Structure formats: C-alpha cells, structure tokens
Amino acid sequence: MLAKPNNPRFSSGPTTKHPEWSIEKLNLESLGRSHRSKFSLSRIQELTQRTRDILNIPDDYLVAITPGSCTGAIEMAMWNLLGQRPVDIFSWGVFGNLWVRDIVEELKLPDIHLHQAEDGYLPDLNFYNPDHDCVLTWNETTTGVCVPNGDWIPENRKGLVICDATSAAFAIDLDWSKLDATAFSWQKCLGGEAGHGMIVLSPRAVERLESYTPHWPIPRLFRIKKDGKVIKVTFDGMTISTTSLLCIEDTLDALVWIQQNGGLSAMIQRSQKNFQAVEKWVSERSWVDFTGQDTKTRSTTSICLDLLDIPPESRRDLIHQIRDYLADETVAFDIAGHKYASPNLRIWGGPMVETEDIQRLLPWIEAAYKKFHPITVI
Ligand SMILES: Cc1ncc(COP(=O)(O)O)c(C=O)c1O
Structure with a gap:
C-alpha cells in the first residue's frame, strides 16, 4: 500500500496553511471590535510591517490592504494608474487574459500592445517598450509558467510596471526596483484567507497617481487619492472598507511562522x-x-x-x-x-x-x- 501524504491539501488557491497552523493559536482579541480601534489598527499595521520586512519592500514604497483579494488589488492599480501612456500587456493564461479584458473592454484604452502566448509558453518579453506602461502576471497560476527574472525591465523606464504577483510573492525574490504597482493576495503562498489583497506602490507609481487623473470613474473601493494627493492613511492601516480581523490574525500567524522559519x-x-x-x-x-x-x-x-x-x-x-x-x-x-x-x-x-x-x-x-x-x- 502506498503511503498517503500527511496533508492532502494541494489546491492552488486557497492553498494549504503552514504546517503548524491551528485555529486555537490565532489571537482573537480584535474580534468583535472596531477595525479602527487602537488595538485592531496595531494588528493591521503589524501585518503590513511584517510583510514589508519579509519581502524586503523598500521604505519609500507604500503598502496597503485592499478589498477583493488579488483581483481587487490589481484592478485598483489599473483603474488608478493606466491611461496616460500606451500599454504593453503580456498575457499567457487565464488571469492575464482577465486583465487584458479589463483594459480592452472596460477601460477601453486607445493604444494597447497585446503580447499573448499559448498555454505553456511565455510571450516574447523583448517586445516590452519602456516608454509604455506594462501589465503582466508574474506567475500564471493556470499554466505554471512564470517570468524568470526582471532583467528585461530597465530601471530608467518611463512607463509603470503593473504586476499581478499573487502566486509569486513569498516564493520568489521580487525585485522591487522593477515593479511599480504590485498586487497579491493572502490565499496563495501564505495559505491565508481569500477576500483581501495587498498593493505595493513605488514612488514612481505615487508620482503618477498624484500627477494624472484618469477620465473614468474610480469606484470607492479603489479610491486611494483625494484632492490630488495619495490618501496616506490607507497605507497606514486605515483600510478603505471594513476588513476581516480574523483574516488579519490568520495572515499575521502565517507571517510570524515565516519569520520563525528562515x-x-x-x-x-x-x-x-x-x-x-x-x-x-x-x-x-x-x-x-x-x-x-x-x-x-x-x-x-x-x-x-x-x-x-x-x-x-x-x-x-x-x-x-x-x-x-x-x-x-x-x-x-x-x-x-x-x-x-x-x-x-x-x-x-x-x-x-x-x-x-x-x-x-x-x-x-x-x-x-x-x-x-x-x-x-x-
Ligand atoms: C495569478 C492570479 N491572479 C489573480 C488571481 C485572483 O485571485 P483572487 O481570486 O484572490 O482575487 C489568481 C487566483 O488564483 C491568480 O492565480
């Protein structure tokens, strides 16, 4: 008889929790309290800080929790930042194609350069034009094909790189100097809960946000700018809408486990x-x-x-x-x-x-x- 895995959870999302996870170990003190209370806010800020520390996110980048998981985070980035320049979209799977659809059919950008590949292949990244904005999915969860490195993205680019990094963050070393707006969720490499995402903005992305306003409406759930300025408190734990404090605790538990385990x-x-x-x-x-x-x-x-x-x-x-x-x-x-x-x-x-x-x-x-x-x- 073949031995069975101790843990049969091999789903690609939501994914299994860390090997020592137990619901009893979660700190439940914030449950039933306001997410704006001093204590809850300190837990949210701790989550953001541990994320920064583990992923080596530069101090001058902004990090926030978003509603709507990775989808919310990537759409927040596209709705707020795209439209000023032509855009190169690289797509090679189901999620990349969703972002193509958003840009083509919802945002209806006039100058789109689409670089797509069949399942199993990566599009030719040499087509990237650093004067354009760029949208890509670093690791396409549906085909198991990922970008090997960021060498093709020059640091002196004029456009922004908007990256869905949801099944890459915490499993590869993301080079932040190559990424301007990065989205990921807790339900992938952290084994966290779905429903919440994270967005990481470079200073260049903030500069775009503050110097350019798209002509389309920005839904409240994506609004991170007021009176021409980025809403700083959103990036300091004041989530746009009410966040699940149980999900916060679960993710904090995963982050602590990572830090305790190398x-x-x-x-x-x-x-x-x-x-x-x-x-x-x-x-x-x-x-x-x-x-x-x-x-x-x-x-x-x-x-x-x-x-x-x-x-x-x-x-x-x-x-x-x-x-x-x-x-x-x-x-x-x-x-x-x-x-x-x-x-x-x-x-x-x-x-x-x-x-x-x-x-x-x-x-x-x-x-x-x-x-x-x-x-x-x-
Ligand atoms: C690459 C990628 N992007 C985005 C998503 C969407 O994530 P969510 O449903 O958490 O918004 C997924 C989910 O599997 C994904 O694999």
Whole structure:
C-alpha cells in the first residue's frame, strides 16, 4: 500500500496553511471590535510591517490592504494608474487574459500592445517598450509558467510596471526596483484567507497617481487619492472598507511562522524543493511532462503537468477521474487545473507545502493514471 501524504491539501488557491497552523493559536482579541480601534489598527499595521520586512519592500514604497483579494488589488492599480501612456500587456493564461479584458473592454484604452502566448509558453518579453506602461502576471497560476527574472525591465523606464504577483510573492525574490504597482493576495503562498489583497506602490507609481487623473470613474473601493494627493492613511492601516480581523490574525500567524522559519529565502527554498521533487519524478517518466515548455519559465508554486499520450479531447476527463479518485482516497484535494486552461494536473508547490507530502503524492498520481488509462506502457 502506498503511503498517503500527511496533508492532502494541494489546491492552488486557497492553498494549504503552514504546517503548524491551528485555529486555537490565532489571537482573537480584535474580534468583535472596531477595525479602527487602537488595538485592531496595531494588528493591521503589524501585518503590513511584517510583510514589508519579509519581502524586503523598500521604505519609500507604500503598502496597503485592499478589498477583493488579488483581483481587487490589481484592478485598483489599473483603474488608478493606466491611461496616460500606451500599454504593453503580456498575457499567457487565464488571469492575464482577465486583465487584458479589463483594459480592452472596460477601460477601453486607445493604444494597447497585446503580447499573448499559448498555454505553456511565455510571450516574447523583448517586445516590452519602456516608454509604455506594462501589465503582466508574474506567475500564471493556470499554466505554471512564470517570468524568470526582471532583467528585461530597465530601471530608467518611463512607463509603470503593473504586476499581478499573487502566486509569486513569498516564493520568489521580487525585485522591487522593477515593479511599480504590485498586487497579491493572502490565499496563495501564505495559505491565508481569500477576500483581501495587498498593493505595493513605488514612488514612481505615487508620482503618477498624484500627477494624472484618469477620465473614468474610480469606484470607492479603489479610491486611494483625494484632492490630488495619495490618501496616506490607507497605507497606514486605515483600510478603505471594513476588513476581516480574523483574516488579519490568520495572515499575521502565517507571517510570524515565516519569520520563525528562515524568512523569505527559506520559503523560496521550500518551494524550489517541492518543484524539484516533481521535476525528478517527471524526468523519469515518458507519459507526463510540464505544461511549461521552457525549463527556465517553470513555476515552483503552481506546478502544471500535461498527460502526453492522451488525445486532447479525453485529457480533461482523465484528469477529472484522477482528481476525484485521489480526493476520495484523501490523498490529494483539488489537483485538476483551472477549467479555462488547457487540461492539466496542477499541484501547489508553494512554501507551506511539505516536500515529503509531494513525494508521497506522486506515486499515487501514477497509480491513478494506470488505473484509468491501463493500456499505456509506463
Ligand atoms: C495569478 C492570479 N491572479 C489573480 C488571481 C485572483 O485571485 P483572487 O481570486 O484572490 O482575487 C489568481 C487566483 O488564483 C491568480 O492565480
């Protein structure tokens, strides 16, 4: 009998909580109190400060909690900042395509340069024009393809770089000098709760905010500017709308765990180890491969695998059979890829996942594959 993972939670979002998480350990003192009370505010500010410390966010960058998870944070950035310059949009998966739709159909910008790639590929980043604004998703959770580095973004660029970093933050070393408005959520690498996001603004983004006003309306939930000036208190813990203090405590607990367990570099290593366990297993098999075609662009967090010798029309069905079987066996929950991506098996390999659990999962995937596709010689 194959050993089962101790923790079957391999969903790519919301993702599993850290290995020592327990609801009893959360500080519940702020619950039932105003989010503006001195105590609650101190907890929110502590969350922001620990985020800054772990991610090495420069002191002159602004950090705020946003409503609406990563979606809220990235839309806040686009609604407030875009429109002054042409925009290069790089998109290679479901989430990138959502931001394309926002820019094309909602904001209706006049000068859009769209650089898209099929699932498994990264668009050619050489098309980036530093005079333009740029919108991209650093790690496309739905295809397991991520940007390998920020070398292609010059520091003396004129446009802003707006980045959805939701399944990258806390698992890779983001180079803040290359990013002007960065969005992420707690429900990815932190194993936190959904519903809340974070936005990080560079001084250049603040300068844009204060010198330019888009011609479209800004919904209250995205409003971070008043009388031509950035609303500083929003970036000092005064959230725009009421925030969940239970989610704050849960995220604080994850941040403290990170700091007690080696900080960002240890989290990056944990995710890399998870990826390497899958990489070794894949390299020894001919029926499975990464969706990502270029080794340099393969995500260590959203690990997407393709079943090679299955006709495309039956691939999704087989993946669903594997997903359901492994969930029934409490081996793995939620390992089918996103429904709008090309069919893939998707294993979350973020820092809260234990490598031993991934190692235990892989033989089960093979067993399930053989069970539902028994004629293949492996
Ligand atoms: C890359 C990326 N961006 C944005 C989102 C949307 O996140 P949320 O639903 O938390 O707003 C996700 C969710 O999986 C994602 O993977």
